[in-house]
Amino acid sequence: MVSLWKFYHKVTAMALQGFLSFIATTALFLLFYGMGSFFLRKTHVRFDDPLLHFCISIGLGLGAIGNAIMAACFFQLAHPLIIRLALASLFVAVVPEIRRQKNELIGIGKSLLSLIKSSGFLVGSGLIVLVVGYLCLGLLPPTDFDGLMYHLAVVKLWLAHGGFFSVYFNPQADFPMLTEMIYMIGLAFGNDIICKSISFGLGIVLLCAIALVCKTYCGNKRLAVPAVLVFLTFTNTIANMSDCNVDIAQALWTLLAVFCLDLFIESHKRRYALCTGFFAGMAMQTKIFGIFVLVILFVQGIMAWKGSVDRKKILQGLVIIGSIAVFCGLPWYVKSFLNKATILSMNSDVLIEHDFNSPLGIETHNTFIFLLINTVGRVVSSFWSFTLFLRQHRADSFGPLLLVILPFACFVKIPRKVKTLFVCAVAYFASVLVMEMAFLQSGSSIRYSTFVMVVAAPLIAWTISQLSEYPRLKKMLQTMVVVMVLLGTALFAKRYHHEWKAIATNMSRDAYMASVLPEYSVIQAVNSLKDNAVVMPIYNFSNYLIDVPYITAYRNYATVQELKKDFQEKNIRYIFANNTLDTSANANAFPQIDNKKCIASANGFYLFKVCLDDF
């Protein structure tokens, strides 16, 4: 009997958690879909394309629930039990709507399957393998750097507190966080794998939106599978799609806003303007760079305004869209401003010693030449530098396909709808460049430009499809795409080898975490502390995994007395030296404290006990 129980426990080590997370996430997305579909039916908003109706419904439902949780957080009502009960009641309420839409859902599934089948055996099975790979990643516990640092860490603190409070020791705590409100659902159910599955689910909706772009903008639904394959094998997608990041969500809401604005421009119906405003607001609520959606919609609106006979309606629509978007984004930005006096990230005193202000490019004492090189030079060379040279954070790049293939679009006649896509991508990219010049002198991460890559994938497929007059050129470009897709797939397999091993051997959660996070065994030591004293991690890396009270190092101390006083006031008795970027610095954390005793260490990470009386 005991051995049978052991066998059961071994078999269900992480597989059961993954399976339950998959069921829970599917139910959650059905809830989003049901709610959104209900809103659309009651407001008589119709989308002719079932796939567009599906994406819009999920977006509306997710936005409504995310905003409801945000409101609960403002009123300190975000307790796990309340969230669980509210969601269960909502699910029961939308079951009739889901049943009503059952045939439509089955129809969407069938049409997507026939699309994959029509793309040929190799391409179709390649796509399925990649999607299943991403799904497997989505069924493992979160281990991504940003997720553990703030996407999940801050939400965990808010949930424990019952709502928003100023997490002054985490510089990223006041970013707009609509997606994290949805991740909070997973934490409320006590299963953080749901958070990763939600991220994967949003990725799948984004893939559907890319297929829609191919169908409605490029006019050829057969381009969908190649476009999705290209998108899935971008290094940026490989790094982000199944992580607890928000860039995929931001790109999705931005794309849906573009879709809805186009519908408004074509029909002049105010309900589409309302939808556009809501999705633009969701993009703004998701990430600070979501503000760029306003630039895109403005440019799109101006293009329509120039060619329209009813300019007044377009202008009215744009005002409505802008007002709703700003109204949606405002609570997050006001909260950020009240807590941190800025809507951007604050560089805390003791964060990594890094010169955030050192600009890229050649340094010179001549201001004019400096500006010329750093502004004009960077703008002109941006296409090449974003393609060839590795950017900040994950040392990522666009990859060659954008710069290699998209210039050939100049040689073909571009229909209005495809032109809209190009304009949107350029408007977004220009916004990223302006942001780099103004705020991020040391460069931006490629994932901030995820929207550009989302739009570029169908455009790459479309451009190649238009080059039929040049068969040799077309063949060459197709070969390049195949090479990059194969390399991307190889990278996907290589990058996540720990994850494949964890799935294949059905590792326990702890064993998996220890295999990918060198600091994990010290974090386990931190979590085993029983004296209720506060731990001070030096950096906010992996903060999500800490279960005991903690305050991340948040300031510098001029004197030892000042440090001692602060530690005593906050009951800080432990220091967790957790610099993952430079572990050599960990052994000498807080050198001004002489009397500290190492009580756990592994792989260059240390947990010190501080004796305050003997400073």
Add this chain to the structure above:
Amino acid sequence: MMKKHSKLVLNAIAVHSVAIFCLSLMLFVAKWFPYGNFITRLQQWLYRVF
């Protein structure tokens, strides 16, 4: 539907595309599959040149 254009420009863009593709392919392989000393040294040389 192709536009009228100069063949020279088309060829120039094709050459540019091939060059960019080869270059970024090499950098991609060096970054993500750094198993060859040759590619790593070539990459270092490229960074010096650019």
